[in-house]
Amino acid sequence: MTATSSGHRGLVMEEPLLFEQDADGRTGVDLPEAEGRKPKLGGLERKGRIGLPGLSEPQIVRHFTRLSQKNYAIDSGLYPLGSCTMKHNPRLNEKMVRLPGFAMAHPLQPQQTVQGCLELISTLAHWITTLTGMPGVAMSPAAGAHGELAGLMTIRAALTARGDARKTVLVPESAHGTNPATAALCDYKVESIPANERGRIDVDALKAAMSEDVAALMLTNPNTCGLFENEILEVADVLHDAGAFFYGDGANFNAIVGRVRPGDLGIDAMHLNLHKTFSTPHGGGGPGSGPVVLSEPLVPYAPLPYVVADGDGFRMVEHDDSGNSFGRLRSFHGQMGMFVRALAYMMSHGADGLRMVAEDAVLNANYVMARLKDAYNVPFPGPCMHECLFDDHSLKDTGVTTLDIAKGMIDEGFHPMTMYFPLVVHGAMLIEPTETESRESVDQFCDTMLHLMERAKAGDADWFHEAPHLAPWRRLDETAAARRPVLTWKPEEEKGEAA
Amino acid sequence: MRYLPHTDADRQAMLGVIGAKSIDDLYVDVPRSALLDAPVDLPHHQGELAVERALSAMADKNLSGANAPFFVGCGAYRHHVPASVDALIQRGEFLTSYTPYQPEVSQGTLQMLFEFQTMVAMLTGMDVANASMYDGASGTAEAVLMANRVTRRHRAVLSGGLHPHYRETVETYARYGDFEIASQTLDPDGVQDLAELIDENTSCVVVQTPDVMGRLRDLTALAEACHAAGALLVAVVTEVVSLGLVTPPGEMGADIVVCEGQSLGNPMGFGGPYVGLFATRDKYVRQMPGRLVGEAHDSEDRRGWVLTLSTREQHIRREKATSNICTNSGLCALAFTIHLSLLGEAGFTGLAGLNHEAAQRAAERLAAIDGVAVLNETYFNEFTLRLPRPAEEVVDALAERGVLGGVPLSRLAPDNPALSDLMVVAATEMTTDEELDVLAGALQEVLS
Numbered sequence: 001m002t003a004t005s006s007g008h009r010g011l012v013m014e015e016p017l018l019f020e021q022d023a024d025g026r027t028g029v030d031l032p033e034a035e036g037r038k039p040k041l042g043g044l045e046r047k048g049r050i051g052l053p054g055l056s057e058p059q060i061v062r063h064f065t066r067l068s069q070k071n072y073a074i075d076s077g078l079y080p081l082g083s084c085t086m087k088h089n090p091r092l093n094e095k096m097v098r099l100p101g102f103a104m105a106h107p108l109q110p111q112q113t114v115q116g117c118l119e120l121i122s123t124l125a126h127w128i129t130t131l132t133g134m135p136g137v138a139m140s141p142a143a144g145a146h147g148e149l150a151g152l153m154t155i156r157a158a159l160t161a162r163g164d165a166r167k168t169v170l171v172p173e174s175a176h177g178t179n180p181a182t183a184a185l186c187d188y189k190v191e192s193i194p195a196n197e198r199g200r201i202d203v204d205a206l207k208a209a210m211s212e213d214v215a216a217l218m219l220t221n222p223n224t225c226g227l228f229e230n231e232i233l234e235v236a237d238v239l240h241d242a243g244a245f246f247y248g249d250g251a252n253f254n255a256i257v258g259r260v261r262p263g264d265l266g267i268d269a270m271h272l273n274l275h276k277t278f279s280t281p282h283g284g285g286g287p288g289s290g291p292v293v294l295s296e297p298l299v300p301y302a303p304l305p306y307v308v309a310d311g312d313g314f315r316m317v318e319h320d321d322s323g324n325s326f327g328r329l330r331s332f333h334g335q336m337g338m339f340v341r342a343l344a345y346m347m348s349h350g351a352d353g354l355r356m357v358a359e360d361a362v363l364n365a366n367y368v369m370a371r372l373k374d375a376y377n378v379p380f381p382g383p384c385m386h387e388c389l390f391d392d393h394s395l396k397d398t399g400v401t402t403l404d405i406a407k408g409m410i411d412e413g414f415h416p417m418t419m420y421f422p423l424v425v426h427g428a429m430l431i432e433p434t435e436t437e438s439r440e441s442v443d444q445f446c447d448t449m450l451h452l453m454e455r456a457k458a459g460d461a462d463w464f465h466e467a468p469h470l471a472p473w474r475r476l477d478e479t480a481a482a483r484r485p486v487l488t489w490k491p492e493e494e495k496g497e498a499a
Numbered sequence: 500m501r502y503l504p505h506t507d508a509d510r511q512a513m514l515g516v517i518g519a520k521s522i523d524d525l526y527v528d529v530p531r532s533a534l535l536d537a538p539v540d541l542p543h544h545q546g547e548l549a550v551e552r553a554l555s556a557m558a559d560k561n562l563s564g565a566n567a568p569f570f571v572g573c574g575a576y577r578h579h580v581p582a583s584v585d586a587l588i589q590r591g592e593f594l595t596s597y598t599p600y601q602p603e604v605s606q607g608t609l610q611m612l613f614e615f616q617t618m619v620a621m622l623t624g625m626d627v628a629n630a631s632m633y634d635g636a637s638g639t640a641e642a643v644l645m646a647n648r649v650t651r652r653h654r655a656v657l658s659g660g661l662h663p664h665y666r667e668t669v670e671t672y673a674r675y676g677d678f679e680i681a682s683q684t685l686d687p688d689g690v691q692d693l694a695e696l697i698d699e700n701t702s703c704v705v706v707q708t709p710d711v712m713g714r715l716r717d718l719t720a721l722a723e724a725c726h727a728a729g730a731l732l733v734a735v736v737t738e739v740v741s742l743g744l745v746t747p748p749g750e751m752g753a754d755i756v757v758c759e760g761q762s763l764g765n766p767m768g769f770g771g772p773y774v775g776l777f778a779t780r781d782k783y784v785r786q787m788p789g790r791l792v793g794e795a796h797d798s799e800d801r802r803g804w805v806l807t808l809s810t811r812e813q814h815i816r817r818e819k820a821t822s823n824i825c826t827n828s829g830l831c832a833l834a835f836t837i838h839l840s841l842l843g844e845a846g847f848t849g850l851a852g853l854n855h856e857a858a859q860r861a862a863e864r865l866a867a868i869d870g871v872a873v874l875n876e877t878y879f880n881e882f883t884l885r886l887p888r889p890a891e892e893v894v895d896a897l898a899e900r901g902v903l904g905g906v907p908l909s910r911l912a913p914d915n916p917a918l919s920d921l922m923v924v925a926a927t928e929m930t931t932d933e934e935l936d937v938l939a940g941a942l943q944e945v946l947s
Contacts, residue, residue, distance in 0.1 A: 028841030042877035054843040067607035068592035075591030100565035101558030107770030116560030142633035143826040181813035181823035190818040228528035264533040283830025284608035285598040287772030327671035331636035332770030350544035383525040438504035471603040474797040481795035488617040
């Protein structure tokens with residue numbers, strides 16, 4: 001790469017840390033003068049400097065603008081991360097969440113003063129229960145993993161209420177890591193169920209694993225191989241016959257929204273990621289929102305607080321006199337900002353549009369699979385749902401790995417697909433285009449993927465190993481970073497002391 | 500449908516490439532009985548204007564900090580957010596990017612999170628901070644789980660001054676995580692001793708300062724008592740702006756500090772999304788929950804940042820992970836970081852001072868009303884009033900007059916009758932003299 005004297009490279013600006021731009025006396029705010037009152041802090045006044053940097057507003061705006069320019073984003077291109085559902089984020093939703101009546105409402109205001117907020121939560125809950133065909137929904141979980149936690153806690157509370165102390169949760173090999181981590185957090189023993197040769201849960205293995213100790217199975221459907229679990233009704237029967245509950249991970253609901261209701265599949269609890277199917281922005285790692293829908297036997301044990309219709313208005317139940325609810329999971333009652341965005345998204349699409357969302361998402365993924373299947377090995381035949389899975393079989397003897405393909409995609413202007421997940425195939429490449437990509441955009445992506453495979457087969461391994469060549473950064477050494485972690489900036493003099 | 504690019508011709512052509520006759524061919528694996536043939540019973544699609552009208556009508560039904568004299572706190576606070584914060588977090592490259600797993604194309608988010616971690620460590624007086632939790636209460640529960648791992652003990656002591664929602668959240672995690680809780684009952688008349696509750700099984704003591712009534716607490720002696728017994732001190736701060744004026748928990752011996760970060764950059768938004776701050780000592784870093792960003796170098800030796808120490812996390816360690824957290828509060832952490840960098844050292848300490856003075860003015864004014872007493876000897880920007888009537892009735896009567904007067908403690912802890920006549924009142928840099936006049940007048944009227 002050509003070095004420049006400034007460190008900038010064309011429009012990609014080198015940008016130091018905030019702390020390296022500090023100058024005493026600079027500020028980005030103008031505050032009124034203090035009166036100079038005597039503090040009522042009981043002698044606990046802060047003594048030393050905090051160490052925060054001083055910068056002016058134009059410097060701050062430039063700093064964060066330059067940082068933003070080093071990120072890939074849906075706004076700038078197709079983002080094929082499988083199981084992440086990186087779809088367009090409508091800006092109407094951003095406008096709605098900033099309405100002062102929502103943004104400036106406090107969670108502990110008297111309930112009669114926030115009827116509009118409660119109406120919104122109640123309306124969204126109605127959309128969610130109708131789309132899923134489930135009788136109830138707990139709105140409070142902060143993200144998908146938090147929703148899993150709420151779901152498993154609800155299940156455990158229901159089991160405890162019937163005097164049933166089951167200790168095992170079954171999780172397929174192909175599950176997201178959050179599933180086993182959540183089960184462990186609820187003090188369950190995790191047992192893994194293998195996949196069959198068609199990339200689905202092995203129902204015979206499930207039957208063999210069933211016992212009176214099994215509290216639940218956690219199954220993602222469509223699963224992380226991008227396939228619909230076609231024996232799901234039998235799976236539900238196996239679980240219910242043994243007195244266990246069926247937890248559905250709804251991370252991939254985008255494939256079936258408006259076309260299939262989890263309530264018709266025998267599911268007892270399932271979280272929805274509003275930041276996936278319902279388009280609330282990912283924001284570089286959150287915030288999310290993970291409402292969990294519940295079947296009739298589980299509804300009484302749902303977490304606090306929850307909203308109920310009450311005469312002409314709405315009421316939020318914050319304390320449970322029945323003693324059934326398993327309790328509270330967080331500071332307040334839910335990711336209201338995500339609720340507003342998700343409802344705006346749902347109302348914009350309507351029942352008819354949401355159905356088209358699922359269909360176009362599935363169409364796009366099958367189209368990618370059809371276009372790439374001669375070049376990239378498909379471990380499980382389609383049709384797939386909203387994402388398609390390839391393994392690294394086609395890269396055999398090229399010296400190029402799944403990781404190298406991913407880094408090559410960066411040079412070609414695409415964010416990499418999900419790689420090395422799910423764990424059930426070797427060198428997994430999981431591609432989810434989403435329904436908001438046009439045919440032209442999907443075609444360009446497919447052309448690029450085909451080109452990369454040709455290049456790998458042509459013996460260009462060295463180019464791949466060095467990729468990315470054109471990104472703002474070359475390949476970063478994650479191993480060295482973990483060996484001697486530097487997790488905060490420190491002034492030069494302190495760095496000296498630490499060494 | 501404005502968000503869906505395909506034309507019918509596109510769909511047909513693509514089905515042709517796939518070799519399918521219709522979309523239904525792609526759903527062959529769905530049991531026929533479960534495949535819906537028609538849209539579900541919900542309204543059909545609408546244009547922007549119609550959606551905007553419907554949602555605005557809901558928003559307009561709320562009284563809020565935007566249109567009413569406002570004194571509500573207890574874990575969420577009304578602060579002024581500079582205009583550039585919201586402009587910058589709406590840049591699509593921040594708003595519409597994923598978790599930065601691919602560092603070469605995510606340096607913007609990664610560098611920002613490194614700056615966030617550094618600032619959180621500075622504010623709390625700790626060595627290291629993670630890249631955020633969901634909020635203060637869930638962060639507190641994670642802190643207790645972490646203390647259990649570090650000490651290999653299974654009993655947490657919770658201070659009576661801990662926000663009841665935080666206590667309930669920890670209790671939920673305890674019930675299912677198989678550890679014990681010793682909770683103090685909130686005593687409105689004084690700061691309670693906690694050291695006597697520590698025993699040889701205690702993993703941590705959780706204490707909030709300022710507490711839910713607004714009272715400050717010196718943690719130094721308590722930290723010593725914890726350490727002498729082999730337990731950790733978990734300090735909780737629900738109003739992060741207080742750290743501009745008050746000695747940080749890290750300087751008083753805390754081992755883990757959890758804060759609610761909403762006050763900086765993030766609207767009250769009826770309860771979320773917020774951002775949990777989580778900081779600790781270097782020696783415990785491998786037991787931390789959540790994501791961490793660390794410095795790295797690329798193959799040309801340029802400095803950059805990556806997600807690091809991920810062998811603690813669920814996507815690698817599965818059931819052995821330190822937490823199940825995945826998506827956290829990235830965009831809220833960005834808003835926090837931008838707001839705090841605009842403030843800088845002088846602005847942040849200045850803002851804290853303005854908050855403290857606003858609360859003093861409010862306390863003096865309200866204490867002058869007949870029958871009203873301020874219980875706090877110390878406070879930052881909120882304090883507790885004892886009223887001559889049940890606080891919940893008073894707050895409702897104030898709301899009828901269009902005033903959002905505070906939080907009745909009975910709402911948070913209805914099972915504690917000693918709290919029924921107590922109301923927590925918050926004031927910030929946004930509180931005007933006019934608002935205070937209206938509150939004082941209305942309170943006088945309600946109480947007479």
